[in-house]
Amino acid sequence: MVLKNNILASMDVSPFDEMQKAVDIVDDSRHPTSKVAATIYGIDQQRPYSISKTNYWPTSIEDKIGTEVSIGNSSGTIHAETACIIKAPYTKDASLCITDPFCPNCAKNIAEAGIKTIYIDHKGFAKDFAERRGHQFKKMSMQICEKAGISVYELHRKEQKLIPILEVSEAYHPYDENPVEIEAVPEADENIFKDFIAIKSQENKGRKLAVAFARDKNRRAFGITAISHPAMGYSSDKDIEEIEHPESKYSFMMEPVNRLLMAAPRNGLHIVNGLVFCSQIPTAREQVNIVGADLSSITIRNMTKARDDWAFKAMDALGKAEILSFYEL
Numbered sequence: 001m002v003l004k005n006n007i008l009a010s011m012d013v014s015p016f017d018e019m020q021k022a023v024d025i026v027d028d029s030r031h032p033t034s035k036v037a038a039t040i041y042g043i044d045q046q047r048p049y050s051i052s053k054t055n056y057w058p059t060s061i062e063d064k065i066g067t068e069v070s071i072g073n074s075s076g077t078i079h080a081e082t083a084c085i086i087k088a089p090y091t092k093d094a095s096l097c098i099t100d101p102f103c104p105n106c107a108k109n110i111a112e113a114g115i116k117t118i119y120i121d122h123k124g125f126a127k128d129f130a131e132r133r134g135h136q137f138k139k140m141s142m143q144i145c146e147k148a149g150i151s152v153y154e155l156h157r158k159e160q161k162l163i164p165i166l167e168v169s170e171a172y173h174p175y176d177e178n179p180v181e182i183e184a185v186p187e188a189d190e191n192i193f194k195d196f197i198a199i200k201s202q203e204n205k206g207r208k209l210a211v212a213f214a215r216d217k218n219r220r221a222f223g224i225t226a227i228s229h230p231a232m233g234y235s236s237d238k239d240i241e242e243i244e245h246p247e248s249k250y251s252f253m254m255e256p257v258n259r260l261l262m263a264a265p266r267n268g269l270h271i272v273n274g275l276v277f278c279s280q281i282p283t284a285r286e287q288v289n290i291v292g293a294d295l296s297s298i299t300i301r302n303m304t305k306a307r308d309d310w311a312f313k314a315m316d317a318l319g320k321a322e323i324l325s326f327y328e329l
């Protein structure tokens with residue numbers, strides 16, 4: 001088996017070792033039934049990095065709301081795969097080792113973050129919750145990976161063996177119909193941010209839009225702009241049938257705040273707390289992910305608009321507990 005990423009291979013980084021790091025921490029997960037861990041690894045500024053995370057409740061949610069309560073229609077947890085992406089310095093072309101088959105929401109995040117290879121521990125396919133999610137994994141997570149050009153392998157640690165589940169040609173480049181926009185801005189301050197929002201709102205009238213300011217490792221400031229769009233590689237016209245009729249409770253749509261949160265590490269950027277905007281109330285899952293990304297406030301244009309009632313319920317819960325502040329523009 002030739003490893004695709006030659007730099008990592010030459011640096012002696014092996015998916016078997018990286019998977020072991022995830023396996024070593026999986027029992028630390030506070031989740032009573034679904035204990036999952038993941039390791040993301042790749043190259044940032046010519047140096048290899050590796051980060052391992054379990055699924056977890058952000059401390060503020062665990063302390064102020066608790067682990068038994070849903071936030072709108074979302075759980076309060078951050079899945080291990082998404083946790084790894086949010087904390088990673090640079091996710092483009094990175095690899096991810098996961099103890100279990102991943103859900104469609106994480107598949108969309110992984111695709112948007114530009115990850116190219118996923119390894120799943122073979123033992124993850126034997127657990128009962130993997131069986132319960134098996135259909136969603138096969139029907140949706142794998143479809144999303146195929147479109148995004150992500151190769152997926154079943155990893156056997158003991159035998160040091162990789163069994164391909166999905167192998168994508170290196171020549172394949174996913175169709176990026178509506179990429180998240182990244183552009184340099186003079187400074188990451190509130191006044192420039194407000195002007196930037198006004199311009200982007202004008203350009204994207206009537207669409208659900210999210211904007212953030214972020215910094216790179218040299219503290220240069222950038223604006224990130226995203227609208228809702230189907231998962232990476234999908235076309236809103238050509239794949240309309242599939243997008244509108246998913247064979248599970250999950251959606252192929254990627255909400256704009258989630259796109260922002262994934263586009264930041266994809267581009268080696270760190271979102272500035274306080275400089276995050278959404279044209280309407282983000283979904284419950286987006287709100288929990290904002291908290292997972294260590295952000296504590298969001299500016300909203302239309303406080304009466306949301307995809308569903310769950311978003312308002314989540315806003316109420318996170319707002320009252322003083323976990324996330326919502327400011328009207």
Ligand SMILES: [Zn+2]
Nearest residue numbers: 079102103106
């Ligand atoms: Zn997930």
